[in-house]
Amino acid sequence: MPTLRFKNYRISEKIFVVFVYIFLFVFAAICIFPFLNVFARSFSPEFYIQQGQVWLWPVKFTINTYVKIFQAQGIVSGFKNSFFVAVVGTTVNLVMSFMIAYPLSRKRLPLRTVFTLVAVFTMLFPVGIIPFYLLVKKLGMINSLWALIWPYAITTFNMIIIKNYFQTIPDSLEESAFIDGAGELTILFRIFVPLSKPVIAAIGLFYLIFNWNIFMPAVFFLTSPRKYTIQVVLRDILTQHMLEDQLPFEQSAMMSQAGPQGIQAAITIVAMIPILAIYPFIQKYFSRGIMIGSIKG
Amino acid sequence: MSIVSRLDSFRKQFVKNKFLFFMALAIMVWYVIFRYIPYYWNLIAFKEFSYAKGFWGSPWIGFGNFKALFQDALFLRVLRNTLVISALKIGIGFPFPILLALFLNEVFSRTYRKTIQTITFIPFFISWVIYASIMYAILSPSVGMLNVLIEKLGGKGIYFLASEAWFRPLLVASEITKNSGYFAVIYMAALAGVDQEIYEAAICDGANLFQRIWHVTLPGIASVITILFILRLGQLLTVGFEQVYILYSPMVYDVGDVIETFNYRQGILGGRFAYTTAIGLFKSAIGFVLVLGSNAVLKKLTEYGLW
Numbered sequence: 001m002p003t004l005r006f007k008n009y010r011i012s013e014k015i016f017v018v019f020v021y022i023f024l025f026v027f028a029a030i031c032i033f034p035f036l037n038v039f040a041r042s043f044s045p046e047f048y049i050q051q052g053q054v055w056l057w058p059v060k061f062t063i064n065t066y067v068k069i070f071q072a073q074g075i076v077s078g079f080k081n082s083f084f085v086a087v088v089g090t091t092v093n094l095v096m097s098f099m100i101a102y103p104l105s106r107k108r109l110p111l112r113t114v115f116t117l118v119a120v121f122t123m124l125f126p127v128g129i130i131p132f133y134l135l136v137k138k139l140g141m142i143n144s145l146w147a148l149i150w151p152y153a154i155t156t157f158n159m160i161i162i163k164n165y166f167q168t169i170p171d172s173l174e175e176s177a178f179i180d181g182a183g184e185l186t187i188l189f190r191i192f193v194p195l196s197k198p199v200i201a202a203i204g205l206f207y208l209i210f211n212w213n214i215f216m217p218a219v220f221f222l223t224s225p226r227k228y229t230i231q232v233v234l235r236d237i238l239t240q241h242m243l244e245d246q247l248p249f250e251q252s253a254m255m256s257q258a259g260p261q262g263i264q265a266a267i268t269i270v271a272m273i274p275i276l277a278i279y280p281f282i283q284k285y286f287s288r289g290i291m292i293g294s295i296k297g
Numbered sequence: 298m299s300i301v302s303r304l305d306s307f308r309k310q311f312v313k314n315k316f317l318f319f320m321a322l323a324i325m326v327w328y329v330i331f332r333y334i335p336y337y338w339n340l341i342a343f344k345e346f347s348y349a350k351g352f353w354g355s356p357w358i359g360f361g362n363f364k365a366l367f368q369d370a371l372f373l374r375v376l377r378n379t380l381v382i383s384a385l386k387i388g389i390g391f392p393f394p395i396l397l398a399l400f401l402n403e404v405f406s407r408t409y410r411k412t413i414q415t416i417t418f419i420p421f422f423i424s425w426v427i428y429a430s431i432m433y434a435i436l437s438p439s440v441g442m443l444n445v446l447i448e449k450l451g452g453k454g455i456y457f458l459a460s461e462a463w464f465r466p467l468l469v470a471s472e473i474t475k476n477s478g479y480f481a482v483i484y485m486a487a488l489a490g491v492d493q494e495i496y497e498a499a500i501c502d503g504a505n506l507f508q509r510i511w512h513v514t515l516p517g518i519a520s521v522i523t524i525l526f527i528l529r530l531g532q533l534l535t536v537g538f539e540q541v542y543i544l545y546s547p548m549v550y551d552v553g554d555v556i557e558t559f560n561y562r563q564g565i566l567g568g569r570f571a572y573t574t575a576i577g578l579f580k581s582a583i584g585f586v587l588v589l590g591s592n593a594v595l596k597k598l599t600e601y602g603l604w
Binding site: 111 | 307310311313314316317318320321323324325327328330331332333334335336337338339341397400401403404405409412413415416417418419420422423424425426427429430431432433434435437439440442445448474477478482486500505506507531538539542543557560561564565570573574577578580581584585588589
């Protein structure tokens with residue numbers, strides 16, 4: 001059996017492989033350096049950031065900036081709202097997706113084709129944003145966090161993934177349960193719920209990320225700063241320099257104090273923490289191929 | 298089978314499985330409210346709609362809004378920007394992760410490959426606001442790392458986000474650094490399914506590295522490329538609201554304002570509901586036709602498709 005070894009490569013192949021290694025290194029560096037820079041900024045006093053001295057490591061390490069952001073009313077409520085949407089939203093997502101994926105996966109469902117078409121068509125022909133906005137308005141959900149939850153209760157693509165997973169569970173399993181006298185609820189909670197743990201975990205992660213990151217609907221539907229999620233709070237900091245009014249800082253005290261650049265960096269890092277915390281799980285489920293298999297099939 | 302016996306067997310199936318049926322029906326209520334009612338409200342695109350008069354009170358005007366659309370210089374600017382940015386993103390942003398996957402596939406060291414993958418995979422899961430915040434920090438004209446570097450090297454600092462020349466390249470570049478790693482992982486997963494014996498056979502036949510990439514690796518991911526390309530083409534008029542909205546400013550409207558941001562300002566902020574609904578309907582219809590069309594064409598050419 002022939003094995004590939006670098007020393008057996010022709011000269012042109014060797015040059016190419018060296019180029020590949022360098023290219024990947026440079027690309028990964030471009031991807032990660034900005035993150036490291038912002039991380040370093042969040043732990044550095046404003047003065048050194050303004051002087052352009054902070055690169056990939058904090059200068060004169062301080063946690064003042066973090067202390068400061070957790071004293072700001074708008075930022076704390078932003079996190080609270082985001083947590084609410086993430087936790088309640090993801091629960092709603094999973095229950096609703098499960099409730100439609102399960103029946104659609106069973107051939108014995110009456111009008112199965114019709115139901116499937118109704119759901120799948122919404123993937124092909126996206127709802128226009130303006131009629132959607134008018135609906136949310138009509139339902140009285142403007143400036144309510146529920147506007148980020150109910151209209152997005154089901155992502156049809158994710159639902160189809162759960163459905164495809166259920167379809168791998170053979171009909172014979174429930175048929176024999178029926179013969180043993182099990183009812184529909186028993187079959188649902190004793191067979192399908194336990195068997196679907198991995199797919200629920202994987203899709204749950206995707207919904208969780210979606211809910212934490214949800215931004216466009218928040219911009220459209222949330223009108224008062226009290227309801228803002230952390231993503232919208234961050235937008236205000238970026239575009240309106242809200243913080244300069246909210247957290248006035250003295251030039252003289254800048255050596256040790258938190259300033260706008262540092263505060264922006266610290267909020268960015270904190271808003272990223274939930275994603276970073278679940279990142280190992282994302283990788284795990286991705287490598288298990290649950291998401292990918294569905295894209296292929 | 299006669300109609301009567303068909304109805305009868307359907308009735309039996311229904312009675313036996315009414316639990317499943319009502320479960321599905323409950324969720325269909327959600328689909329009707331949150332997806333199909335907005336579909337129906339798309340019809341205000343054919344009306345002279347005012348919120349006060351409501352849906353039924355507003356008069357029909359046929360294709361008036363659509364005609365106005367294509368005579369509106371502002372809309373034509375936005376359409377042009379959308380097409381140019383989208384073409385750049387498809388032309389450069391779409392092939393890049395394929396290149397990345399092909400390159401990763403040639404790396405000998407598993408640790409090196411995994412490290413690169415782990416680093417480049419993260420940004421996809423970060424929201425555009427957070428990513429933009431990082432870009433603001435790097436690109437800031439006075440204190441951004443990139444401009445400090447440029448000035449250290451003797452150059453003159455550039456206000457990237459306010460520059461018409463830089464705005465479109467920034468959109469494309471940031472999409473590449475944010476999302477390529479994710480798509481590369483999808484391609485890598487497809488490559489994991491390629492039979493190693495094909496590589497061995499190719500080596501025995503004397504195929505060099507480049508021939509192996511061209512004749513074994515690329516065909517191995519052709520089906521995934523095709524599917525992702527069809528889906529991407531369906532998004533031709535979608536540049537990505539969040540990315541543009543958080544990065545643009547009136548200084549770059551001429552090159553950076555796109556359909557989605559225009560719709561937001563005109564419709565939700567400006568209250569021109571019928572006009573912007575017409576734009577949205579135009580956009581959805583083009584996407585629908587592109588997915589169906591490209592699926593049909595590519596299926597003929599490559600035997601791969603969405604269904």
